[in-house]
Amino acid sequence: MSDSLEDERAQIREQKKRELQQRLENGGELGADEPATTTPSEPISIKGQSHFEEVINAHTVVLVDCYADWCGPCQMLEPTIEALAEESDAAVAKVDVDQHQVLAQQLGAQGVPTLVLYADGEPVERTVGAQTKGQLEGLIERHSSQQ
Template identity: 75%
Template sequence: MSDTGDDERQRIREQKKRELQERLESGGSLDAVDADEGGDAPDEPIAITGQGHFEEVVDEHDVVLVDCYADWCGPCQMLEPTIEALAAETDAAVAKVDVDRHQRLAQQLGARGVPTLVLYADGQPVERTVGVQDRATLDGLIEQHA
């Protein structure tokens, strides 16, 4: 499964690289690329470093999908390519909270099992799911609150 996730991440990176190169060659700038993407959400998941960082990310972005995960969690590893694709291909910011490193924050987010995904819109939690979710479900939740 790790190879599949690595392949998917590489495919996404190559796609983004081609898009950026095409826009630069057609006379655009990187600033124009950011404006064309329709949001200021990063193209990769944000590794949360603590409570303050988490609050900053939620305040800074309109829609944030928070992935509460653990490195030892098989379902979390299965979900990883989907999380990376959502970060790269949607206007939502994607934040990752390691439940082992940030136990108190994980508890505040209501993560009783992993993976737990919490969707924030305008600074407020609006959806919570537990377990592996498919891409279409997560896309739908993000679009509903975008």
């Protein structure tokens, strides 16, 4: 990874820390001039490498679902992925491995479904195969609480 990208990520982390500190000092409320950052309540369909990087950098915790339309376990996991997007503090991104083969390879998706959890722009957990909602909530909570 290039030094400039590392520097940019470090700056983003520092900005998020300052925003959180300010929020805590204001009794948990955002200041009037501070925009609220919201996590999408629906999965984000990734359109390419640059879109993927934007999503990873825009959200503190992101669960990335590498899937294929023809994959039975992926289809079984779909309602769980949608529920996590709606109910959790994490952003949920979906990468179609057939449409984005290079990106899927970079994510280490050798089988589908592969789920990669990012925290502060870095991959921190990887699972292969269908997971229960509870397992995925646990992963998200563990890394959300470390923020």
